[in-house]
Amino acid sequence: MRRHRGLAVVSVVGLVVLSGCLVGFVPSDGAEDAGGDVDGDLEIHHIDVGQGDSTLLVTPDGETVLIDTGIWQADGQGVIDYLEGEGIERIDHLVTTHGHADHIGGHAAVIEHFEERGEGVGAVYDPGVTSTSATYEGYLDAIEEHDVRLFEVVAGDRLPLEDESVDATVLNPPDDDGGSIDAYSTVLSVEYGEFSYLTTGDVERGAEQRLVDERGDALAADAYQAGHHGSSTSSSAPFLDAVDPEIAVISSALDSQYGHPHDEVLEAFADRGVETYWTGVHGDIVLETDGENIAVTPETEGPTDPAALLERKEQAQSASGSESLSAPSPTQPPSEQSPSHAGPSIQPQATLERPPAPVVDGAAPRIPAR
Numbered sequence: 001m002r003r004h005r006g007l008a009v010v011s012v013v014g015l016v017v018l019s020g021c022l023v024g025f026v027p028s029d030g031a032e033d034a035g036g037d038v039d040g041d042l043e044i045h046h047i048d049v050g051q052g053d054s055t056l057l058v059t060p061d062g063e064t065v066l067i068d069t070g071i072w073q074a075d076g077q078g079v080i081d082y083l084e085g086e087g088i089e090r091i092d093h094l095v096t097t098h099g100h101a102d103h104i105g106g107h108a109a110v111i112e113h114f115e116e117r118g119e120g121v122g123a124v125y126d127p128g129v130t131s132t133s134a135t136y137e138g139y140l141d142a143i144e145e146h147d148v149r150l151f152e153v154v155a156g157d158r159l160p161l162e163d164e165s166v167d168a169t170v171l172n173p174p175d176d177d178g179g180s181i182d183a184y185s186t187v188l189s190v191e192y193g194e195f196s197y198l199t200t201g202d203v204e205r206g207a208e209q210r211l212v213d214e215r216g217d218a219l220a221a222d223a224y225q226a227g228h229h230g231s232s233t234s235s236s237a238p239f240l241d242a243v244d245p246e247i248a249v250i251s252s253a254l255d256s257q258y259g260h261p262h263d264e265v266l267e268a269f270a271d272r273g274v275e276t277y278w279t280g281v282h283g284d285i286v287l288e289t290d291g292e293n294i295a296v297t298p299e300t301e302g303p304t305d306p307a308a309l310l311e312r313k314e315q316a317q318s319a320s321g322s323e324s325l326s327a328p329s330p331t332q333p334p335s336e337q338s339p340s341h342a343g344p345s346i347q348p349q350a351t352l353e354r355p356p357a358p359v360v361d362g363a364a365p366r367i368p369a370r
Contacts, residue, residue, distance in 0.1 A: 193291020
């Protein structure tokens with residue numbers, strides 16, 4: 001990862017960013033490009049799914065990476081509608097950050113949709129920590145029904161992107177047998193030219209500290225999707241110091257019952273001068289880069305000063321009359337219980353640098369509980 005302290009960001013209201021709207025940033029000395037030649041634009045779409053997560057990456061060659069699919073109540077419909085609106089006919093790589101239903105809520109529907117009405121799903125990547133929820137079971141059922149290849153990932157794996165100009169490296173989970181479902185979230189670092197992006201699922205302070213200890217300044221990224229929907233359980237000071245982002249994107253509802261993003265996180269972003277976008281305020285948020293320049297396109301105009309976003313949050317809470325943030329989570333199905341860590345890699349591999357081979361003669365068995 002590289003540090004780009006000269007990064008300038010253009011915010012454009014609407015869903016189309018013209019190349020003439022892009023402005024440059026200056027890379028640090030010693031920066032190296034991703035493996036292939038940089039030509040065209042990388043798009044990162046943060047889809048507004050309310051109190052959940054879903055992010056679409058589209059490489060310059062049109063290869064697609066979908067990271068999570070939003071809340072279980074929506075059953076993927078909003079994500080499918082957005083993808084259809086973007087002309088997406090195939091999901092080449094479906095990445096599961098972890099098995100909570102506010103992240104995999106649309107997995108089954110998305111797999112079914114693209115397998116039956118589109119051009120399919122190339123492969124699914126999972127951190128291997130199982131859940132007992134009906135949502136998780138439905139996700140695995142859809143994988144089996146449509147014979148989609150399923151891989152368990154660990155730190156050091158790379159998504160087998162055919163577009164060699166983009167590098168997507170897994171930084172978490174570690175290759176061991178213990179840890180909570182949040183701590184074992186898939187953390188993905190994406191690099192394109194001189195641009196870097198980091199998304200961390202719901203990893204919390206303990207996992208963040210381990211990443212800092214292991215990687216230090218190598219965690220640096222120009223754009224960072226705030227961990228755990230902007231919760232104070234994540235985006236700890238040492239982690240933010242290492243990532244040192246110019247841009248942060250928060251995915252949570254404006255009237256989040258948990259108070260996401262938490263005040264402490266917005267204040268930390270403000271102290272660091274991080275330009276901040278929040279799906280609860282800005283709707284769908286698209287980052288577009290040619291590897292040397294970046295533009296941010298929010299669906300709805302709004303402030304990007306974290307202090308101003310904190311005011312918007314307080315106004316929204318006041319208007320809704322929400323005084324308590326301790327209600328049971330509507331993003332977890334009633335049947336969801338404590339997860340267990342999955343067993344050996346379904347398709348073990350030290351690195352995913354080539355397209356993966358079919359699993360068990362093309363079938364995709366369940367991740368066994370360890």
